[in-house]
Each structure stands twice: as structure tokens, then as C-alpha cells.
Amino acid sequence: MAGPDAQATHAQARTGAPGATVRSYGMGSPAVAGMRGSQGAPPGTPGAFPGTADAWAHAQQVAAVQAAAAQMAQARHLQMPPEKKRRRWPVILVLLLILACLVTALVLALTWQPAKSAREGTAGQLEGKTAEEIQAELDRVVDEGMFNISIASTIQLADGASPAELRIENVPGNRYLMRVAITLDDTGEQVYATELIEPNFHIQQDVLDVELKAGTYPATALFTAYDPATEEQVGQAAAKVAIAVAA
Numbered sequence: 001m002a003g004p005d006a007q008a009t010h011a012q013a014r015t016g017a018p019g020a021t022v023r024s025y026g027m028g029s030p031a032v033a034g035m036r037g038s039q040g041a042p043p044g045t046p047g048a049f050p051g052t053a054d055a056w057a058h059a060q061q062v063a064a065v066q067a068a069a070a071q072m073a074q075a076r077h078l079q080m081p082p083e084k085k086r087r088r089w090p091v092i093l094v095l096l097l098i099l100a101c102l103v104t105a106l107v108l109a110l111t112w113q114p115a116k117s118a119r120e121g122t123a124g125q126l127e128g129k130t131a132e133e134i135q136a137e138l139d140r141v142v143d144e145g146m147f148n149i150s151i152a153s154t155i156q157l158a159d160g161a162s163p164a165e166l167r168i169e170n171v172p173g174n175r176y177l178m179r180v181a182i183t184l185d186d187t188g189e190q191v192y193a194t195e196l197i198e199p200n201f202h203i204q205q206d207v208l209d210v211e212l213k214a215g216t217y218p219a220t221a222l223f224t225a226y227d228p229a230t231e232e233q234v235g236q237a238a239a240k241v242a243i244a245v246a247a
Contacts, residue, residue: 117231120194121201126150126169142173147235149223151180155243160211164243165204166192168221172200176225176234182208182241185218191243196226208243217243 125134142148150169157164170178176199182192191210194203219242225235 118195119198119201121168121170121197121203123201125172125200126167126202127204138172140171140173142171142175144175145235147174147176147178147223147225147237149178149221149237149239151221151223151239151241153239153241155182155219155241157208157212157243157245159247160213160245161207163205163207166206167202167204168194168197169202170197170199174199174225175228177228177231179224179226180221181224182219182221182243184243185220191217191219196231198228212243212245214245214247217245219243 125137129137148171150167150171152165152167155164155166168180177196179196180192180194181190183190189210191212192206192208194206197203218240221239221241223237223239224233225237226232227234
């Protein structure tokens with residue numbers, strides 16, 4: 001049974017002024033320091049925590065460490081980048097695509113050639129030449145920047161629809177491709193045009209592009225030379241001809 005001192009202490013703990021400190025020495029109970037009444041300091045302060053002030057400080061340190069660790073773990077979770085393998089595959093695919101495009105472009109650049117224009121003519125020199133004339137033409141060297149032209153001075157036709165003896169030739173010694181267009185001097189009308197003719201090719205006969213009536217027509221044959229590699233125009237030369245249509 002508790003003594004008078006213990007009862008007094010119990011009463012003072014319930015009704016004492018806020019913040020009052022009590023001490024008990026009755027019944028051999030250990031001294032308790034720092035206990036506050038029910039209207040004392042809020043939880044989290046030394047007066048509201050059971051035990052000594054050192055225990056409270058230690059608990060606060062532990063709680064702070066645990067809170068900091070939780071914050072660090074959450075930050076790592078939020079900032080953690082995707083796995084390296086997942087990040088690496090898109091980069092590898094893009095690099096492979098770029099490499100494939102570069103290889104394709106290189107192959108096209110090395111193998112691509114511009115489409116050639118249409119060619120026309122028969123290989124070899126004009127018919128009717130002697131062996132000496134053929135050999136002389138083969139032996140002739142045409143200087144670079146020069147080209148020889150060859151066409152019949154009078155182009156004869158039985159009628160406007162008949163083949164004409166043109167005798168157009170790109171001699172073997174020429175260095176350039178050649179195209180020929182024939183126009184009438186009086187009207188400027190083009191009555192005939194060839195495709196590209198390579199050196200050592202000729203057009204012996206052909207039908208005109210325009211059917212002419214009987215008569216004789218002064219005309220001009222324009223020879224245009226082209227670079228054999230690029231097909232760019234490099235020069236022109238002209239020759240006066242006459243077109244004779246019998247009927």
C-alpha cells in the first residue's frame with residue numbers, strides 16, 4: 001500500500017501546472033526526471049518522450065538517419081536511368097542504318113553511270129572506198145580539239161519518200177561523238193536529224209524526216225561534236241549541201 005508521499009505525488013502529476021516537474025522517492029521507486037503532465041509539451045520533445053534525455057537524443061539521431069536513407073533511396077529510384085542494354089540497342093540500330101546508307105551511297109557512286117543517248121550508224125567506213133582510202137583514213141590522226149566532217153555535197157532522192165544517199169561519216173580519227181541536223185536555207189525547217197554517231201561509224205542512206213516535193217533545196221548540214229565520256233557539247237561545224245528530189 002502506497003504511503004502518503006506517493007499519493008501526493010500522484011495527485012500533483014494529474015493536476016499540477018503545465019510544465020511542473022515532479023520527483024518521487026517513495027516506495028523505493030527509481031527517480032524519474034523530465035516527466036511532464038498531460039498538458040505539457042507536445043510529442044517529439046524531450047519532456048514527452050519516455051526515458052532520459054540521452055535516450056531521446058539517440059532516438060532522434062536514429063530517426064534522422066533513417067529518414068535520410070529513405071530520401072536517398074527514393075531519389076535513386078526516381079533518377080535511376082534505364083538499363084544500359086535497353087539504351088544501347090536504339091543507338092546501335094541507328095548507327096547500323098547510317099552505315100548501310102553510306103555503303104549504299106558509295107556503291108552507287110562507284111557504279112553509277114549516266115544513261116547514254118541513243119546511237120546510230122553502221123560500224124566501219126563508208127561503202128565504195130578503196131583499200132588505200134580506208135587505210136589512209138585509219139592512219140590519219142585528228143588533233144585534239146578538231147574533228148572532221150563528211151557528208152554528200154548533193155543529197156539525191158528519187159522522190160520525197162525515197163531513201164537518200166547521205167554518206168554521213170564520223171571518221172575513225174575523230175575523238176568525239178557527232179550528231180547531224182539538216183535544215184533548209186530558205187525556210188529554216190529541219191528536214192533531217194541523227195542520233196549520236198560514234199567514231200568509225202557512218203550512215204550510208206536514210207529517209208528524210210520531212211517528205212519534200214520535187215525540186216532542189218539549198219540546205220545546211222550542222223555537225224555538233226560531243227565529249228564521249230560526258231556527252232557535253234564541245235563544238236560545231238557546218239557544211240552547205242543541196243537536196244535534189246527527182247519527182
